[in-house]
Amino acid sequence: MAAVHGDAHGHDEHHPSGIMRWVTTTNHKDIGTMYLWFSFTMFLVGGFLAMGIRAELYQPGIQILEPELFNQFTTLHGLIMVFGAIMPAFVGFANWQVPMMIGAPDMAFARMNNWSFWLLPVAGTLLISSFFVPGGAAAGGWTFYPPLSTQGGLGVDLMIFSVHILGASSIMGSINIITTILNMRAPGMTLMKMPMFVWTWLITAYLLVLVMPVLAGVVTMLLTDRHFGTSFFNAAGGGDPVMFQHIFWFFGHPEVYIMILPAFGIVSEIIPTFARKPLFGYSSMVYATASIAILSCVVWAHHMFTAGMPTVGQLFFMYATMLIAVPTGVKVFNWTATMWRGSMTFETPMLFAIGFIFLFVIGGFSGVICAIVPIDIQVQDTYYVIAHFHYVLVSGALFSLFAGVYYWLPKWTGNMYSETLGKWHFWLSMFFFNLTFFVQHFLGLAGMPRRIPDYNLQFADFNMISSIGAFGFGLTQLLFLYIVISCIRSGEKSPEKPWEGATTLEWTHLPCPAPYHSFEKPPIVK
Amino acid sequence: MVENNSKANILMMKKLLVFTLIMFVFGYALVPFYEKFCEVTGINNLLRPDVLAKDNWVDEERWVTIEFDANTRGLPWQFKPLQTSARIHPGEPVNVMYEITNNSDREMVGQAIPSYSPRFLDKHLKKFECFCFTKQVLKPNEARQMPVQFVIEPGFPADIHTVTISYTFFELPEGASTAKR
Numbered sequence: 001m002a003a004v005h006g007d008a009h010g011h012d013e014h015h016p017s018g019i020m021r022w023v024t025t026t027n028h029k030d031i032g033t034m035y036l037w038f039s040f041t042m043f044l045v046g047g048f049l050a051m052g053i054r055a056e057l058y059q060p061g062i063q064i065l066e067p068e069l070f071n072q073f074t075t076l077h078g079l080i081m082v083f084g085a086i087m088p089a090f091v092g093f094a095n096w097q098v099p100m101m102i103g104a105p106d107m108a109f110a111r112m113n114n115w116s117f118w119l120l121p122v123a124g125t126l127l128i129s130s131f132f133v134p135g136g137a138a139a140g141g142w143t144f145y146p147p148l149s150t151q152g153g154l155g156v157d158l159m160i161f162s163v164h165i166l167g168a169s170s171i172m173g174s175i176n177i178i179t180t181i182l183n184m185r186a187p188g189m190t191l192m193k194m195p196m197f198v199w200t201w202l203i204t205a206y207l208l209v210l211v212m213p214v215l216a217g218v219v220t221m222l223l224t225d226r227h228f229g230t231s232f233f234n235a236a237g238g239g240d241p242v243m244f245q246h247i248f249w250f251f252g253h254p255e256v257y258i259m260i261l262p263a264f265g266i267v268s269e270i271i272p273t274f275a276r277k278p279l280f281g282y283s284s285m286v287y288a289t290a291s292i293a294i295l296s297c298v299v300w301a302h303h304m305f306t307a308g309m310p311t312v313g314q315l316f317f318m319y320a321t322m323l324i325a326v327p328t329g330v331k332v333f334n335w336t337a338t339m340w341r342g343s344m345t346f347e348t349p350m351l352f353a354i355g356f357i358f359l360f361v362i363g364g365f366s367g368v369i370c371a372i373v374p375i376d377i378q379v380q381d382t383y384y385v386i387a388h389f390h391y392v393l394v395s396g397a398l399f400s401l402f403a404g405v406y407y408w409l410p411k412w413t414g415n416m417y418s419e420t421l422g423k424w425h426f427w428l429s430m431f432f433f434n435l436t437f438f439v440q441h442f443l444g445l446a447g448m449p450r451r452i453p454d455y456n457l458q459f460a461d462f463n464m465i466s467s468i469g470a471f472g473f474g475l476t477q478l479l480f481l482y483i484v485i486s487c488i489r490s491g492e493k494s495p496e497k498p499w500e501g502a503t504t505l506e507w508t509h510l511p512c513p514a515p516y517h518s519f520e521k522p523p524i525v526k
Numbered sequence: 527m528v529e530n531n532s533k534a535n536i537l538m539m540k541k542l543l544v545f546t547l548i549m550f551v552f553g554y555a556l557v558p559f560y561e562k563f564c565e566v567t568g569i570n571n572l573l574r575p576d577v578l579a580k581d582n583w584v585d586e587e588r589w590v591t592i593e594f595d596a597n598t599r600g601l602p603w604q605f606k607p608l609q610t611s612a613r614i615h616p617g618e619p620v621n622v623m624y625e626i627t628n629n630s631d632r633e634m635v636g637q638a639i640p641s642y643s644p645r646f647l648d649k650h651l652k653k654f655e656c657f658c659f660t661k662q663v664l665k666p667n668e669a670r671q672m673p674v675q676f677v678i679e680p681g682f683p684a685d686i687h688t689v690t691i692s693y694t695f696f697e698l699p700e701g702a703s704t705a706k707r
Contacts, residue, residue: 108535171546179538183531213546217553232557235639236599236696238573243560247553308645310569 023118026110027516028095031117033412035092036405038120040481042084045128047474049077054436054470056453057463070453071139072155076127078142079159082259083166084124086397090262091116091173093404094201096412098177100506100514101195103186103523108179116172123165130158141451143248146233146241150225157226160219167216174205174212181205186505188525192286195504196279199286200265203293207254207261210297215251218244242307249300257296260360260392261289263400264331267353269504270407271335274350275342276501281334288327288334295324305376314373321371328364332357347499348422352403355430356396363391366441381451384444390437402429402480409484410498411506414513415491421483428476435469573659576652578677584617585680592678594622595692602630603664605695608671617680624657625671626695628664635698637661643690650682651691661698 015021022034052073056065065073095113099106107113130137135153138144149156181202185194194202221232222244231237233244272279279285301309301317309317335357344350366388370376379385402425409417439462448459455463494512506514509523563569592614594607604627614620628634638658642648657672664670678689 108531109539175539175542175546178542179535183534183538209542209546210549213549214553214556217550221554221557234696236637236698238637240560240564243557246560247556250553250556310567 024114026106026114028099028107028110028113029412029514029516031107031113032092032095032097034117035088035095035120038117038124039085039087039089039092042080042088042124043477044481046077046080046085047477049073049080050470051474053077054467057455058467059464060455060457060460062454065453067453068136068139071141071451072131072137074451075138075141075144076131079138079163080124080127081393082142082255083163084120084127086259086393086401087166087170088120089401090201090204090259090397091170091177093197093262093266093401093408094173094177094205097408097506098180098198098201099184100411100510100518101198101504102181102184102189103505103509103519103525104180104184105517105520105522107176108184109176112172113176116169116176119165119169119172123162123169126158126162126165130155130162133158143245143252144219144222145248146222146225146244149222150233157223160223163219164216167212167219170208171212174208177201177205178209186519186522186525192283193525195265196268196282196285197262197265200261200268200289203289204258204261207258207293207296211251211254211258214247215255218247218251221247242304245304245307246301249303250297252303253300254293254296256389256392257292259397261293263356263397264289266400266404266407267335267356268331270349270353270403271338272503273407273499273501274347274353275339275344277338277342278503279334280337280340281330284330285334288330291327292324295320295327299324302371302376305373306380318371318373322368325364325368332361332364347406348417348419348426349403349407351423351426352399352406355426356399356403359391359395359399359433363388363396366391379444381449382444383440383448383450386450387437387440387444390440394437395433399429402426405484407499408506409487410494410512411510411514413488413491414494415487416494416498417483417487417491421479425476425479425483428479429473432469432472432476436466436473437469439465439469575654575656575659578652578654579679582617582677583680584615586615588616588680588684589613589687590616590678590682591688592620593688593690594624595690596624597692597694598636599694599696601634601636601695601697603628603634603636603695605693614678616678616682619675619677622674623671624674624693625669626657626662626664627669628667631666633663633665635661635663636695637698638693638695641692641694643692644686647678647682647689647691650679652677652679658693662695 015027016024022030025031025034052065053070056063056070056073095107098104127137133154135155137155138149138152138159139155140148140152144156144159181194181198221230224230225232225234225239231239233239233241235241268279268285299317299321301313302321305314305317339354346354366384370379370385370388406417406422409415443459443462443466446459448455448463496512497507498512499507502508505519505523505525510518590613591611593611594609596605596607598605604625606625608623608625612620612622626636640656640658642651653674653676655673655675657674662670662672674691
């Protein structure tokens with residue numbers, strides 16, 4: 001393993017200072033940083049909406065939010081968390097890490113990179129400002145099914161434009177990532193030598209260019225239905241609202257893998273580092289990721305088992321969905337085998353990675369349960385489904401993001417975070433997350449419907465527990481903000497190589513913090 | 527190295543942009559594909575008359591009660607069946623009259639969309655004539671009586687004794703053609 005050599009010397013960093021540095025920057029590290037701060041801001045906004053939802057559900061009856069506003073809260077919570085928080089956060093990781101991990105000097109299209117970031121604040125502002133227009137924000141759920149979405153007010157139009165812009169941003173980001181990975185790897189780094197994080201992002205980016213245009217198409221149809229007299233989804237004009245669901249979920253199901261594959265990648269970097277063993281079954285990990293991506297395109301209608309479908313269709317989508325558990329299982333077993341007899345230590349990134357595996361498997365299992373048609377017909381639109389997808393998106397995607405932030409903070413800032421506070425953040429998140437969402441399985445099985453501000457008295461106790469958990473979880477994330485800021489401002493200087501088990505290029509070939517321009521001469525990978 | 531790369535990069539970007547465009551068009555292509563799929567498999571056949579099976583017979587052992595329901599949505603019409611229910615044998619032809627009245631002072635175009643309860647009734651309901659097969663144009667204050675003729679096939683599950691057939695009239699926007707399927 002080559003020693004860390006100084007790549008930082010002799011660069012004049014001739015970028016403008018102050019705000020213009022950030023507006024005009026084409027540096028992948030700057031843009032990655034902006035993506036991460038943007039997504040964290042949106043995470044706090046989405047979290048605020050979640051707190052509103054849980055506060056209303058703390059007790060039966062209507063206390064805080066009128067039903068119309070409650071519906072806007074649930075809708076925007078979903079949209080903001082999916083499109084504003086989770087997806088941009090992973091793109092931020094890709095910006096920071098992909099060039100450093102493959103030995104490239106920057107992203108392939110640096111100026112387009114700047115543009116794809118600066119579209120995001122516009123889209124985010126449109127989404128949030130829709131709360132303040134007459135009629136309020138979109139309130140038909142984050143999946144914006146017609147007829148609700150063809151009937152809503154100005155808020156729905158703002159949401160449609162915002163989705164258009166976010167889609168354009170994602171597509172540009174993906175084109176950038178694919179080109180960078182395929183064309184700009186350091187000499188000697190063959191595809192099968194790429195770090196797992198890079199592999200997962202390559203496949204995710206392909207999924208994005210595959211399905212994001214379809215989402216753009218379907219929201220355009222919605223827009224023309226609303227304003228230009230077309231009848232794609234309008235039954236009276238010969239359209240079909242069920243068709244919306246098919247086209248939406250053709251995008252929507254690959255979308256959930258877009259949100260989890262990079263998480264798999266981050267965890268696949270962290271587990272080997274802290275188990276001090278190479279990743280078990282590297283090539284099977286690559287093939288598993290690709291199989292998950294391909295299968296994800298043929299299972300969409302499992303979201304629609306109650307929308308009316310012939311039995312043959314239900315059976316096909318049920319079996320195809322269950323089949324995804326196989327490559328996912330391969331991944332879980334490989335992570336476990338990587339840890340097996342490793343010399344493990346449990347720093348914060350490792351804790352979050354192990355927490356990820358543990359809780360993601362619970363979410364995966366409830367996913368297999370939901371795939372079974374007769375059970376799904378029972379639990380459709382209940383809190384069981386809410387619990388399921390929060391186990392894969394919060395303790396899945398979000399926990400992996402936390403793990404990744406702690407893992408790479410020394411590389412990004414040159415400073416160490418507080419290990420004690422990091423561990424507090426993990427254990428508090430773990431406790432409150434389960435307090436919030438585990439009981440929702442019971443609520444769902446007992447029949448509590450989602451997206452309804454009031455509920456039957458029999459659900460009162462579990463809802464109170466869940467709300468307390470949610471408040472705790474929300475507060476805990478402010479601790480995370482504090483940890484990151486104090487790491488940047490006053491963290492202890494990081495050693496040149498804080499994680500002795502790390503083997504990827506950014507740790508072996510670059511100092512901490514990574515210089516503003518890295519790998520202008522590509523490293524040779526053996 | 528950067529120069530070598532930039533050509534290859536631009537080529538890659540062009541390929542990916544073309545792919546993106548193809549996928550956008552594909553999203554729209556799903557619409558006719560969906561309609562064709564529904565037509566071929568007969569899943570969503572709302573607007574065409576059915577053909578009665580040759581071996582149809584009347585099951586005089588069984589009775590089924592049919593309730594008729596009528597609604598309008600977004601247009602000032604009065605719409606009602608002339609009888610609220612019928613008690614029939616499966617296999618027996620049924621003829622029901624509906625009446626629509628345009629209470630407004632302008633000519634309006636409406637399209638009726640059927641809905642059944644239980645949902646799988648559509649598999650066993652064979653409709654020969656219905657006002658819902660075409661759009662209906664009503665002059666100001668015009669009233670019209672229209673028939674629906676159908677048979678509930680004798681293969682209809684024996685444990686169901688009451689079904690509901692419901693129609694909702696929607697206003698067709700100016701210039702919109704009637705449903706194509």
